[in-house]
Amino acid sequence: MRSLQGRLDLCSINTATLGHREPLDVTIDRIARAGFGGIAPWRHEVEQADVKQIARQIRAHGLTVTGYCRSTYIPATTRAGFDANIAANRAALRDAAILDARAFVMVVGALPDDSRDLRGAREQIAEGIGLLHETARDCGVPLALEPLHPMYAAERSAINTIAQALAICTDIDPHADGFLGIAVDAYHCWWDPALLESIGAAGRDKRIRAFHVCDWLRDTRDMLLDRGMMGDGVIELAALRAAVERAGYDGLIEVEIFSKDNWWRRDPADVLDICAQRLPSVC
Numbered sequence: 001m002r003s004l005q006g007r008l009d010l011c012s013i014n015t016a017t018l019g020h021r022e023p024l025d026v027t028i029d030r031i032a033r034a035g036f037g038g039i040a041p042w043r044h045e046v047e048q049a050d051v052k053q054i055a056r057q058i059r060a061h062g063l064t065v066t067g068y069c070r071s072t073y074i075p076a077t078t079r080a081g082f083d084a085n086i087a088a089n090r091a092a093l094r095d096a097a098i099l100d101a102r103a104f105v106m107v108v109g110a111l112p113d114d115s116r117d118l119r120g121a122r123e124q125i126a127e128g129i130g131l132l133h134e135t136a137r138d139c140g141v142p143l144a145l146e147p148l149h150p151m152y153a154a155e156r157s158a159i160n161t162i163a164q165a166l167a168i169c170t171d172i173d174p175h176a177d178g179f180l181g182i183a184v185d186a187y188h189c190w191w192d193p194a195l196l197e198s199i200g201a202a203g204r205d206k207r208i209r210a211f212h213v214c215d216w217l218r219d220t221r222d223m224l225l226d227r228g229m230m231g232d233g234v235i236e237l238a239a240l241r242a243a244v245e246r247a248g249y250d251g252l253i254e255v256e257i258f259s260k261d262n263w264w265r266r267d268p269a270d271v272l273d274i275c276a277q278r279l280p281s282v283c
C-alpha cells in the first residue's frame with residue numbers, strides 16, 4: 001500500500017466536506033493552497049458558474065478532478081421523466097469531460113414518487129446506465145456507480161452493495177472497456193460481510209474508479225449529514241485502502257464528509273488541516 005506520509009498530492013477533497021459555504025472558486029484555491037492533489041466538485045456549484053472557467057482554474061493549480069458529483073437519479077414515474085433524467089446526465093457528462101474528471105459519480109436513484117416497485121426501479125436504473133455508458137465512452141469520462149448504504153434504498157440508490165454494482169457492470173460492459181466502474185465509499189460499504197471479496201472481484205476487471213473516505217460514527221444522529229472525520233468512528237480505513245489498492249486502484253484518496261452539525265460549522269482551513277493530519281495517520 002502506498003504511504004500517504006507527506007503525500008497530500010495523493011489525496012483529494014470532495015467540496016461537500018467544506019459544506020458548500022463558499023463559492024467554488026474560493027474553495028478551489030483553498031484546497032490547492034492546502035497542498036491537496038485533487039478536488040471533487042458538485043454540479044450545483046459548477047452549473048451556477050462557468051464550467052470552462054472552473055476547469056481552467058483547476059488545471060492552473062494542477063489539481064486532479066477525482067470525480068464529478070453526481071448523477072441525476074435515473075428512475076421516473078413516466079417514460080418522459082426517464083428520458084429527461086438521461087438527458088440531464090448526458091449534459092453533466094459533457095461538463096465532466098470539460099473538467100477532465102476521472103469519473104462521473106453515479107448515485108442512481110431509487111423508487112420514484114408514490115412507487116413501491118423496487119424491481120421496476122432497478123430495471124430503469126440498468127437501462128439508464130446502459131444508455132449513459134455509451135455517452136461516457138463518447139465523452140471519455142468513466143461512470144463510477146456508487147453503491148449506497150441500504151438505508152438509502154427507498155430514496156437515493158437502489159444499488160446497495162459493491163457486488164450488485166459489479167453485476168450491473170458485467171452485464172452492460174462484459175469486456176470492461178474502461179468506461180463503466182464503481183466508486184468505493186467507506187461510509188456506504190464498510191458493513192458489508194462480502195466487502196473484501198467484492199473489492200477483489202472489482203479489481204479483476206479494473207472497475208474501481210474512485211475511493212471515498214470518512215468514518216461511521218457509532219452514535220450517528222443523522223443518516224445523511226452526520227458522517228465522521230477519519231479516525232473518529234469504527235471503520236478500519238487503512239485495511240480498506242489496502243484492499244482497494246491491492247485490487248489495482250491507483251487513483252487519489254478522496255475525503256467526503258457530510259456533517260451539518262460539526263465539520264460544516266468549523267473553519268474550512270481547520271477542516272482541511274485535520275484532513276491532512278488524519279489521511280496519513282488513519283487511512
Ligand code: ZN
Pocket residue numbers: 146183185212256
Ligand atoms: Zn461517496
